[in-house]
Amino acid sequence: MxxxxxxxxxxxxxxxxxxxxxxxxxxxxxxxxxxxxxxxDNTTQSIVLKEVTSLGRLELVKYTFKDIVEHEQINDILPNSNAVLIVEGEATGCLDLTQITLADITAADDSIIVQLPKPQLCGWKINHDRSRVYDTRFSFLNESQLVSDAYRQAEHQIRQAALTGGILEQTRQNADRMLRPLLERISSRKIKLTFRH
Structure with missing residues:
Protein backbone atom coordinates (compact mmCIF):
# COMPACT_ATOMS: atom_id res chain seq x y z
CA MET A 1 0.00 0.00 0.00
CA ASP A 41 15.78 37.05 -40.82
CA ASN A 42 17.22 35.99 -44.14
CA THR A 43 14.93 35.57 -47.16
CA THR A 44 16.07 34.75 -50.68
CA GLN A 45 13.89 35.51 -53.70
CA SER A 46 14.26 35.50 -57.46
CA ILE A 47 11.55 37.69 -59.00
CA VAL A 48 11.31 37.80 -62.78
CA LEU A 49 9.02 40.25 -64.60
CA LYS A 50 6.79 38.02 -66.70
CA GLU A 51 4.56 40.45 -68.60
CA VAL A 52 3.66 44.14 -68.91
CA THR A 53 0.08 44.89 -69.95
CA SER A 54 -1.31 48.32 -70.81
CA LEU A 55 -4.60 48.98 -69.07
CA GLY A 56 -7.21 51.50 -70.04
CA ARG A 57 -10.02 50.62 -67.66
CA LEU A 58 -11.49 53.46 -65.70
CA GLU A 59 -13.04 52.07 -62.53
CA LEU A 60 -16.05 54.14 -61.58
CA VAL A 61 -17.93 52.24 -58.86
CA LYS A 62 -17.27 49.46 -56.36
CA TYR A 63 -19.94 47.45 -54.59
CA THR A 64 -19.05 45.66 -51.34
CA PHE A 65 -21.12 42.67 -50.22
CA LYS A 66 -21.38 40.63 -47.04
CA ASP A 67 -23.07 37.25 -47.20
CA ILE A 68 -23.63 34.09 -45.22
CA VAL A 69 -23.15 31.14 -47.54
CA GLU A 70 -24.46 27.67 -46.73
CA HIS A 71 -23.08 25.08 -49.14
CA GLU A 72 -24.00 21.39 -49.15
CA GLN A 73 -22.38 18.51 -51.01
CA ILE A 74 -24.84 15.74 -51.71
CA ASN A 75 -23.26 12.30 -51.16
CA ASP A 76 -24.53 8.85 -52.14
CA ILE A 77 -23.46 6.78 -49.15
CA LEU A 78 -22.00 9.12 -46.54
CA PRO A 79 -23.97 11.90 -44.86
CA ASN A 80 -24.12 15.16 -46.82
CA SER A 81 -21.23 17.57 -46.12
CA ASN A 82 -22.07 21.15 -45.14
CA ALA A 83 -20.03 24.34 -44.92
CA VAL A 84 -21.18 27.70 -43.60
CA LEU A 85 -19.06 30.70 -44.61
CA ILE A 86 -19.20 34.35 -43.67
CA VAL A 87 -18.07 36.04 -46.85
CA GLU A 88 -17.18 39.59 -47.79
CA GLY A 89 -16.62 40.40 -51.44
CA GLU A 90 -16.57 43.22 -53.93
CA ALA A 91 -17.45 43.97 -57.54
CA THR A 92 -16.17 46.85 -59.67
CA GLY A 93 -17.85 48.61 -62.59
CA CYS A 94 -15.67 50.28 -65.22
CA LEU A 95 -15.31 51.61 -68.75
CA ASP A 96 -12.61 50.34 -71.11
CA LEU A 97 -11.26 53.61 -72.52
CA THR A 98 -8.99 51.77 -74.96
CA GLN A 99 -12.13 51.08 -77.06
CA ILE A 100 -12.66 54.79 -77.82
CA THR A 101 -11.67 55.79 -81.37
CA LEU A 102 -11.69 59.13 -83.22
CA ALA A 103 -14.98 58.09 -84.84
CA ASP A 104 -16.56 58.10 -81.37
CA ILE A 105 -15.92 61.85 -80.97
CA THR A 106 -17.99 64.30 -83.02
CA ALA A 107 -17.93 68.08 -82.72
CA ALA A 108 -20.76 70.51 -83.44
CA ASP A 109 -20.77 74.31 -83.07
CA ASP A 110 -20.38 74.66 -79.33
CA SER A 111 -20.61 71.04 -78.19
CA ILE A 112 -18.83 67.70 -78.46
CA ILE A 113 -20.52 64.30 -78.42
CA VAL A 114 -18.43 61.44 -77.07
CA GLN A 115 -19.65 57.90 -77.48
CA LEU A 116 -18.28 55.80 -74.65
CA PRO A 117 -18.02 52.00 -74.57
CA LYS A 118 -20.63 49.96 -72.73
CA PRO A 119 -20.13 49.87 -68.97
CA GLN A 120 -18.87 46.52 -67.83
CA LEU A 121 -18.30 44.51 -64.71
CA CYS A 122 -14.53 44.51 -64.75
CA GLY A 123 -13.92 42.49 -61.62
CA TRP A 124 -15.50 40.61 -58.76
CA LYS A 125 -13.83 38.68 -55.98
CA ILE A 126 -14.00 37.36 -52.46
CA ASN A 127 -12.00 39.29 -49.90
CA HIS A 128 -10.40 36.31 -48.13
CA ASP A 129 -8.90 38.48 -45.39
CA ARG A 130 -12.41 39.43 -44.27
CA SER A 131 -14.09 36.08 -44.92
CA ARG A 132 -14.02 32.97 -42.79
CA VAL A 133 -15.33 29.46 -42.45
CA TYR A 134 -17.94 29.53 -39.71
CA ASP A 135 -18.73 25.82 -39.54
CA THR A 136 -18.32 22.54 -41.40
CA ARG A 137 -20.22 19.28 -40.84
CA PHE A 138 -19.44 15.76 -42.05
CA SER A 139 -16.52 17.06 -44.08
CA PHE A 140 -13.87 14.81 -42.60
CA LEU A 141 -12.94 13.26 -45.95
CA ASN A 142 -12.67 16.32 -48.18
CA GLU A 143 -13.03 19.54 -46.20
CA SER A 144 -10.72 21.61 -48.42
CA GLN A 145 -12.78 20.76 -51.54
CA LEU A 146 -16.03 21.53 -49.70
CA VAL A 147 -14.77 24.97 -48.61
CA SER A 148 -13.29 25.70 -52.04
CA ASP A 149 -16.62 24.88 -53.73
CA ALA A 150 -18.46 27.09 -51.23
CA TYR A 151 -16.15 30.03 -51.96
CA ARG A 152 -16.58 29.49 -55.72
CA GLN A 153 -20.37 29.61 -55.34
CA ALA A 154 -20.09 32.74 -53.17
CA GLU A 155 -17.95 34.45 -55.82
CA HIS A 156 -20.48 33.59 -58.52
CA GLN A 157 -23.25 34.99 -56.31
CA ILE A 158 -21.32 38.26 -55.83
CA ARG A 159 -21.19 38.69 -59.62
CA GLN A 160 -24.92 38.05 -59.93
CA ALA A 161 -25.78 40.36 -57.02
CA ALA A 162 -23.72 43.18 -58.56
CA LEU A 163 -25.45 42.84 -61.92
CA THR A 164 -28.95 42.65 -60.47
CA GLY A 165 -28.06 45.46 -58.05
CA GLY A 166 -27.56 47.86 -60.96
CA ILE A 167 -23.77 48.20 -61.02
CA LEU A 168 -23.74 48.85 -64.80
CA GLU A 169 -26.27 51.67 -64.52
CA GLN A 170 -24.33 53.12 -61.57
CA THR A 171 -21.16 52.97 -63.69
CA ARG A 172 -22.96 54.87 -66.45
CA GLN A 173 -24.17 57.55 -64.01
CA ASN A 174 -20.76 57.93 -62.40
CA ALA A 175 -19.10 58.27 -65.82
CA ASP A 176 -21.41 61.15 -66.70
CA ARG A 177 -20.95 62.73 -63.26
CA MET A 178 -17.14 62.51 -63.33
CA LEU A 179 -16.07 62.71 -66.97
CA ARG A 180 -18.46 65.34 -68.37
CA PRO A 181 -17.32 68.22 -66.09
CA LEU A 182 -13.68 67.31 -66.66
CA LEU A 183 -14.03 67.25 -70.45
CA GLU A 184 -16.07 70.48 -70.44
CA ARG A 185 -13.37 72.24 -68.45
CA ILE A 186 -10.61 71.01 -70.78
CA SER A 187 -12.45 71.78 -74.05
CA SER A 188 -14.45 74.84 -72.97
CA ARG A 189 -17.44 73.30 -74.78
CA LYS A 190 -20.60 71.48 -73.78
CA ILE A 191 -20.03 67.73 -73.64
CA LYS A 192 -22.68 65.10 -74.25
CA LEU A 193 -21.79 61.53 -73.32
CA THR A 194 -23.54 58.62 -74.95
CA PHE A 195 -22.91 54.91 -74.55
CA ARG A 196 -22.70 52.05 -77.03
CA HIS A 197 -25.41 49.44 -76.81
Missing amino acids: PTLINTLLRLFVVIVLVAGLIAIWEQIRGNAVMSRFRRG
Whole structure:
Protein backbone atom coordinates (compact mmCIF):
# COMPACT_ATOMS: atom_id res chain seq x y z
CA MET A 1 0.00 0.00 0.00
CA PRO A 2 2.73 2.53 0.83
CA THR A 3 4.44 1.83 -2.53
CA LEU A 4 1.19 2.56 -4.37
CA ILE A 5 0.83 5.89 -2.57
CA ASN A 6 4.50 6.75 -3.30
CA THR A 7 4.03 5.87 -6.98
CA LEU A 8 0.89 8.00 -7.25
CA LEU A 9 2.60 10.87 -5.45
CA ARG A 10 5.58 10.71 -7.83
CA LEU A 11 3.27 10.57 -10.83
CA PHE A 12 1.40 13.63 -9.54
CA VAL A 13 4.68 15.53 -9.07
CA VAL A 14 5.79 14.64 -12.61
CA ILE A 15 2.45 15.81 -14.04
CA VAL A 16 2.69 19.11 -12.14
CA LEU A 17 6.29 19.61 -13.36
CA VAL A 18 5.37 18.90 -16.99
CA ALA A 19 2.37 21.24 -16.80
CA GLY A 20 4.58 23.92 -15.24
CA LEU A 21 7.23 23.53 -17.95
CA ILE A 22 4.57 23.76 -20.68
CA ALA A 23 3.15 26.92 -19.08
CA ILE A 24 6.62 28.47 -18.86
CA TRP A 25 7.37 27.57 -22.48
CA GLU A 26 4.09 29.12 -23.66
CA GLN A 27 4.88 32.25 -21.66
CA ILE A 28 8.34 32.50 -23.22
CA ARG A 29 6.92 32.00 -26.73
CA GLY A 30 4.09 34.47 -26.17
CA ASN A 31 6.31 37.23 -24.78
CA ALA A 32 8.96 36.73 -27.44
CA VAL A 33 11.74 36.45 -24.87
CA MET A 34 13.67 34.24 -27.28
CA SER A 35 13.45 36.89 -30.00
CA ARG A 36 16.04 38.96 -28.11
CA PHE A 37 18.62 36.39 -29.10
CA ARG A 38 17.68 36.40 -32.80
CA ARG A 39 19.84 38.58 -35.06
CA GLY A 40 17.36 38.87 -37.92
CA ASP A 41 15.78 37.05 -40.82
CA ASN A 42 17.22 35.99 -44.14
CA THR A 43 14.93 35.57 -47.16
CA THR A 44 16.07 34.75 -50.68
CA GLN A 45 13.89 35.51 -53.70
CA SER A 46 14.26 35.50 -57.46
CA ILE A 47 11.55 37.69 -59.00
CA VAL A 48 11.31 37.80 -62.78
CA LEU A 49 9.02 40.25 -64.60
CA LYS A 50 6.79 38.02 -66.70
CA GLU A 51 4.56 40.45 -68.60
CA VAL A 52 3.66 44.14 -68.91
CA THR A 53 0.08 44.89 -69.95
CA SER A 54 -1.31 48.32 -70.81
CA LEU A 55 -4.60 48.98 -69.07
CA GLY A 56 -7.21 51.50 -70.04
CA ARG A 57 -10.02 50.62 -67.66
CA LEU A 58 -11.49 53.46 -65.70
CA GLU A 59 -13.04 52.07 -62.53
CA LEU A 60 -16.05 54.14 -61.58
CA VAL A 61 -17.93 52.24 -58.86
CA LYS A 62 -17.27 49.46 -56.36
CA TYR A 63 -19.94 47.45 -54.59
CA THR A 64 -19.05 45.66 -51.34
CA PHE A 65 -21.12 42.67 -50.22
CA LYS A 66 -21.38 40.63 -47.04
CA ASP A 67 -23.07 37.25 -47.20
CA ILE A 68 -23.63 34.09 -45.22
CA VAL A 69 -23.15 31.14 -47.54
CA GLU A 70 -24.46 27.67 -46.73
CA HIS A 71 -23.08 25.08 -49.14
CA GLU A 72 -24.00 21.39 -49.15
CA GLN A 73 -22.38 18.51 -51.01
CA ILE A 74 -24.84 15.74 -51.71
CA ASN A 75 -23.26 12.30 -51.16
CA ASP A 76 -24.53 8.85 -52.14
CA ILE A 77 -23.46 6.78 -49.15
CA LEU A 78 -22.00 9.12 -46.54
CA PRO A 79 -23.97 11.90 -44.86
CA ASN A 80 -24.12 15.16 -46.82
CA SER A 81 -21.23 17.57 -46.12
CA ASN A 82 -22.07 21.15 -45.14
CA ALA A 83 -20.03 24.34 -44.92
CA VAL A 84 -21.18 27.70 -43.60
CA LEU A 85 -19.06 30.70 -44.61
CA ILE A 86 -19.20 34.35 -43.67
CA VAL A 87 -18.07 36.04 -46.85
CA GLU A 88 -17.18 39.59 -47.79
CA GLY A 89 -16.62 40.40 -51.44
CA GLU A 90 -16.57 43.22 -53.93
CA ALA A 91 -17.45 43.97 -57.54
CA THR A 92 -16.17 46.85 -59.67
CA GLY A 93 -17.85 48.61 -62.59
CA CYS A 94 -15.67 50.28 -65.22
CA LEU A 95 -15.31 51.61 -68.75
CA ASP A 96 -12.61 50.34 -71.11
CA LEU A 97 -11.26 53.61 -72.52
CA THR A 98 -8.99 51.77 -74.96
CA GLN A 99 -12.13 51.08 -77.06
CA ILE A 100 -12.66 54.79 -77.82
CA THR A 101 -11.67 55.79 -81.37
CA LEU A 102 -11.69 59.13 -83.22
CA ALA A 103 -14.98 58.09 -84.84
CA ASP A 104 -16.56 58.10 -81.37
CA ILE A 105 -15.92 61.85 -80.97
CA THR A 106 -17.99 64.30 -83.02
CA ALA A 107 -17.93 68.08 -82.72
CA ALA A 108 -20.76 70.51 -83.44
CA ASP A 109 -20.77 74.31 -83.07
CA ASP A 110 -20.38 74.66 -79.33
CA SER A 111 -20.61 71.04 -78.19
CA ILE A 112 -18.83 67.70 -78.46
CA ILE A 113 -20.52 64.30 -78.42
CA VAL A 114 -18.43 61.44 -77.07
CA GLN A 115 -19.65 57.90 -77.48
CA LEU A 116 -18.28 55.80 -74.65
CA PRO A 117 -18.02 52.00 -74.57
CA LYS A 118 -20.63 49.96 -72.73
CA PRO A 119 -20.13 49.87 -68.97
CA GLN A 120 -18.87 46.52 -67.83
CA LEU A 121 -18.30 44.51 -64.71
CA CYS A 122 -14.53 44.51 -64.75
CA GLY A 123 -13.92 42.49 -61.62
CA TRP A 124 -15.50 40.61 -58.76
CA LYS A 125 -13.83 38.68 -55.98
CA ILE A 126 -14.00 37.36 -52.46
CA ASN A 127 -12.00 39.29 -49.90
CA HIS A 128 -10.40 36.31 -48.13
CA ASP A 129 -8.90 38.48 -45.39
CA ARG A 130 -12.41 39.43 -44.27
CA SER A 131 -14.09 36.08 -44.92
CA ARG A 132 -14.02 32.97 -42.79
CA VAL A 133 -15.33 29.46 -42.45
CA TYR A 134 -17.94 29.53 -39.71
CA ASP A 135 -18.73 25.82 -39.54
CA THR A 136 -18.32 22.54 -41.40
CA ARG A 137 -20.22 19.28 -40.84
CA PHE A 138 -19.44 15.76 -42.05
CA SER A 139 -16.52 17.06 -44.08
CA PHE A 140 -13.87 14.81 -42.60
CA LEU A 141 -12.94 13.26 -45.95
CA ASN A 142 -12.67 16.32 -48.18
CA GLU A 143 -13.03 19.54 -46.20
CA SER A 144 -10.72 21.61 -48.42
CA GLN A 145 -12.78 20.76 -51.54
CA LEU A 146 -16.03 21.53 -49.70
CA VAL A 147 -14.77 24.97 -48.61
CA SER A 148 -13.29 25.70 -52.04
CA ASP A 149 -16.62 24.88 -53.73
CA ALA A 150 -18.46 27.09 -51.23
CA TYR A 151 -16.15 30.03 -51.96
CA ARG A 152 -16.58 29.49 -55.72
CA GLN A 153 -20.37 29.61 -55.34
CA ALA A 154 -20.09 32.74 -53.17
CA GLU A 155 -17.95 34.45 -55.82
CA HIS A 156 -20.48 33.59 -58.52
CA GLN A 157 -23.25 34.99 -56.31
CA ILE A 158 -21.32 38.26 -55.83
CA ARG A 159 -21.19 38.69 -59.62
CA GLN A 160 -24.92 38.05 -59.93
CA ALA A 161 -25.78 40.36 -57.02
CA ALA A 162 -23.72 43.18 -58.56
CA LEU A 163 -25.45 42.84 -61.92
CA THR A 164 -28.95 42.65 -60.47
CA GLY A 165 -28.06 45.46 -58.05
CA GLY A 166 -27.56 47.86 -60.96
CA ILE A 167 -23.77 48.20 -61.02
CA LEU A 168 -23.74 48.85 -64.80
CA GLU A 169 -26.27 51.67 -64.52
CA GLN A 170 -24.33 53.12 -61.57
CA THR A 171 -21.16 52.97 -63.69
CA ARG A 172 -22.96 54.87 -66.45
CA GLN A 173 -24.17 57.55 -64.01
CA ASN A 174 -20.76 57.93 -62.40
CA ALA A 175 -19.10 58.27 -65.82
CA ASP A 176 -21.41 61.15 -66.70
CA ARG A 177 -20.95 62.73 -63.26
CA MET A 178 -17.14 62.51 -63.33
CA LEU A 179 -16.07 62.71 -66.97
CA ARG A 180 -18.46 65.34 -68.37
CA PRO A 181 -17.32 68.22 -66.09
CA LEU A 182 -13.68 67.31 -66.66
CA LEU A 183 -14.03 67.25 -70.45
CA GLU A 184 -16.07 70.48 -70.44
CA ARG A 185 -13.37 72.24 -68.45
CA ILE A 186 -10.61 71.01 -70.78
CA SER A 187 -12.45 71.78 -74.05
CA SER A 188 -14.45 74.84 -72.97
CA ARG A 189 -17.44 73.30 -74.78
CA LYS A 190 -20.60 71.48 -73.78
CA ILE A 191 -20.03 67.73 -73.64
CA LYS A 192 -22.68 65.10 -74.25
CA LEU A 193 -21.79 61.53 -73.32
CA THR A 194 -23.54 58.62 -74.95
CA PHE A 195 -22.91 54.91 -74.55
CA ARG A 196 -22.70 52.05 -77.03
CA HIS A 197 -25.41 49.44 -76.81
